[in-house]
Amino acid sequence: MATINDVARAAGVSPSTVSYVLSGRRPISAQTRERVQAAIAELGFHPHAGARALASSRTNVLALVVPLRVDVNVPVIMQFATAVVTAARTHNHDVLLLTKDEGTAGLERVAHSTMVDALIVMDVEKDDLRIPALRRLKQPSVLIGLPADPDGIVCVDLDFAAAARETLRHLAGHGHRRIALVGPSPAVYRRGTSYAERFLAGFAEESAELGLETMTHPCEPGHDGVRTCLADIDAELPGVTALVVHNEEALRPLLDQLRTAGRRVPADVSVVAVCPRDVALAMPIPLTSVDIPSHDVGGLAVETAMKLLDGRSTEQIRLLPPTLVERESCAPPRE
Amino acid sequence: MATINDVARAAGVSPSTVSYVLSGRRPISAQTRERVQAAIAELGFHPHAGARALASSRTNVLALVVPLRVDVNVPVIMQFATAVVTAARTHNHDVLLLTKDEGTAGLERVAHSTMVDALIVMDVEKDDLRIPALRRLKQPSVLIGLPADPDGIVCVDLDFAAAARETLRHLAGHGHRRIALVGPSPAVYRRGTSYAERFLAGFAEESAELGLETMTHPCEPGHDGVRTCLADIDAELPGVTALVVHNEEALRPLLDQLRTAGRRVPADVSVVAVCPRDVALAMPIPLTSVDIPSHDVGGLAVETAMKLLDGRSTEQIRLLPPTLVERESCAPPRE
DNA sequence: TTGAAAGCGTTACCAT
């Protein structure tokens, strides 16, 4: 493998000059630049990442921590991960993939051994034990989600409270007054993944503000969970005309069971989902939904990490405004 | 940050001794080892990854290339990725995540800059352009899949041909004679992802051997695709009693449409799926299926990469035997 | 605009 010294010799310049041609950190005459670049091409020179990291204290690698437990949201996580990788590449960075199950130890390992310049952490819980650990690292980190005490750490996410409000306003605008929320599984609430609570809060507020009759109900995974959930809703809020579903996994069985029960969407009951666009589109009826913009959030996370690395300033919490997209699962309630 | 020299000084030994304590590459007296370990703990020493890579020509990082196009199989890919990360960690390696869309350039970039020790490549196509590039790298690589000319590169995968045979034997054992295969989307065949063809080949062979009446039909994504596919099957092979579904995405709509048409599973028609276990279980009826063992394949890929790095010998092609799991979607055909 | 040379923190070879 050719080294920077080989290149320097071939181009008749000093190694530092080659380095500067590569980094652009100081002016180089057009002549020399060309000679150097020719030598680089001819020798097939590629800088050694380890040597660079050692000399510059920069790895050009980002750590991305994904939840391993194949919870509810595999496709979202995957979308997110690819978004992060793609965005990182536009900033000349690579991505080291860590799983959440390594916990604090994993973060400390890659940070202390200087494998990465910054960390991006998904699936953050309300009182996530990893947060105090992240604070202690010399590398900056960006969280996806919103822990109870985000002090000193930058967070990005979809504004789930606003999403809930938007959803209710949309349904109320169509004339709905009795609306039920099918929430994530109890496990999600228990785990304290804050998006669930933020959505709930927005839902409650807007419901009060608009004077709606609403209720909320978590939904266990699987067909039975959905069955129970629907039964409870009918018992507690009879004559409900619209369902807000913030539970990707429940979406399918829920639609199935509505159909089986002879309740047509949207003729008999309207449905608004909170999920990625493609999930909404993959349903038997294209669902009106608030999109979860994994791609944007991922891009924003990387963008933010880059700012931190450059010492540029950043908002500490950045919540993306939701967009509700009308499709075919919403209609005015029947008279 | 403490360096190995700091540790050496604190422990009253030479830096090389500290290094050897860490690597275990030469015998160390219990005494010294303890003193060194104490010093390491006290100073919170963590070896610098870049420095290590520079001195040892080993990064302890594996590259994993995943398809970015959110094709059919997002959950499988995710399962696979987490399996690779988990397995890599047990060998003290980390995983750098690359996306397929970077193509050959991405592979060369991480390999030439010595960011990784080996590469694991998913979603390999029959005449994948990346393969000649991989051959030229000094790092070894392991493919998931089976290209047309795997010469010089190690491949691991599920034995899809055997999976097809197993499936047909199972159905024939139940007394089925007229069986249709619902295959992947035409796009998959076009792309030349070899697993589709291997399954097809096994299906044809075993069908002939058992003297069955079979047909095969690719299946476009979406509800319409499934509808068309089912209609074609009924036209071409009337009285079909069993369906083999090698198309995760089609599974749901297919079951829906059978039910809508009043054909009950398994009373009226048996269904065997080829998909990950959890997908089979998530269906309204737990499906008899040949599991796609992402976890095992991922683990095997890493294991194989480690062998190559250690200079241990390896089979060039390793196809995992399929397991068919009986669940509730298979029964003898109606009289 | 360019060069020289001192690190960066390990490893591994050569000694003892």
Place this chain on the structure above:
DNA sequence: ATGGTAACGCTTTCAA
């Protein structure tokens, strides 16, 4: 069983 010390390949300060 342990120590000394060249590498490893690059960046960056200091000089010119």
